[in-house]
Amino acid sequence: MPSTPRFLRRTIGAAALVALSLTSSSVFAADLIVSAAASLTNAFKTLAEQYEKSHPDTKVVLNFGASDVLMQQIVKGAPADVFASADQDAMNKAESEKVVQPASRKDFAANQIVLIVPHDSKLGIASLKDLTHADVKRIAYGNPSSVPVGRYTKSALEADNLWDAVSAKGVPAQNVRQSLDYVARGEVDAGFVFATDATVMPDKVKVAVRVPNRTPVTYPIAITTQTKQAAAATSFVNYVLSPDGQAVLARYGFLKP
């Protein structure tokens, strides 16, 4: 039949078009993949933008999540080049799994834990002890088994013998930003986040208590062992540690390490 070859040609042509459109993507000389803790979301997005301006041949691809989860991804083979964690614990685990280069590990920022409440909260929470009151029904915090802010929270509350009472009303969150979201929506009566996260939604949450640090809240950054662009990774880490990078972090509320 005369129409069959035409039909076949058209089908092949259409399939080729589809295949081409699916493969088209902007390919940069170097794609630098940075896995960073969820609390670094806003700061690192700005850092990445500024870094790309001064290094036009590098595209920084950001991957945010709870530090332990990011570390698990890297251990299981995720192609991250740089890992920025929200506590030393997650970075220690990464070192023991030999997925980061110990020589490149440096502290680049510090933070503080705060207890936040919804902006229209009438519960009058002024101290950590107030959390044991009966009218405080739900308290959000990061899951201590996989989220740094949860570990900091647990150690702070254990020091005051409040952990059992608080965890009984606890709503574990997958990462610090989910904790923040729960409070912003009013789904929980209070939540533990970093001071820098509280400033992200100033109209929806307010800080009730500044939790004293039992362990220093410091953020380490390191280069992974399986990175294919060690030079670009080192350059990015140096940028984060440079005065320009530190200025960006300070703008978002991070303290000096």
Next chain:
Amino acid sequence: MDAVWVPLLLSLKVAGWATLLNSVLGVAVAYALARWRSSARDVVDAILTLPLVLPPTVLGYYLLVLVGRRGVFGAWLSSMGIELVFTWQGAVLASTVVAFPLVLKSARAAFEGVDHQLENAARVLGVTEVGIFFRVTLPLAARGIIAGVLLAFARALGEFGATLMIAGNLPGRTQTLSVAIYEAVQAGDDNTANLLVLVTSVTCVVLLVAAGRLVPPVARGTADVYEPRRFRSGARKAVTPAVTK
């Protein structure tokens, strides 16, 4: 063992309730759609099938916006003392919404496959409309409906994204099997994760096989009388129409 037993029972409870709700709701809506003669019917069907198309996390987000404390219905529900967020009832809501299209589609197809002649015959014999539904239509559509209900149960048991959004991850209260596996993987606890995956898989297979045995055999009334009967031994015997002299 507690780490396995508690999430398993919770998963079964949530999936059970969700499937029950879907069986009633899905069959009712499917029957209405099958009988409704209107050009808007396909639009309504498409809208009701949306939960199958949307990513579960998006569904969970929509549910949160609707029934959260500051949500459209949330404030009203709260005033009546009904809390859906961070409760197992919320998990049931999430699983129900997610699995609803499965029952709807199967049941609607089953109802549309019922021979109208049989229903009309019942009408001629004086059976009420309600009677026709329960004694003629439903039994004939049973196979298709049950298949849909089984699918919905399996989907509800494995539901994760929407459940996590609206019910959260509260051990003992809303941490279903899927959420427990996720948490174990996140924490790097591969042993617990593997155990939970094994338990989930075995449970699902056992339940689906058992449920499959409960499906009624093909109704005699719809089989071709010339189709040879199959005996248990596998032997065949042709059934010829009786010849009257």
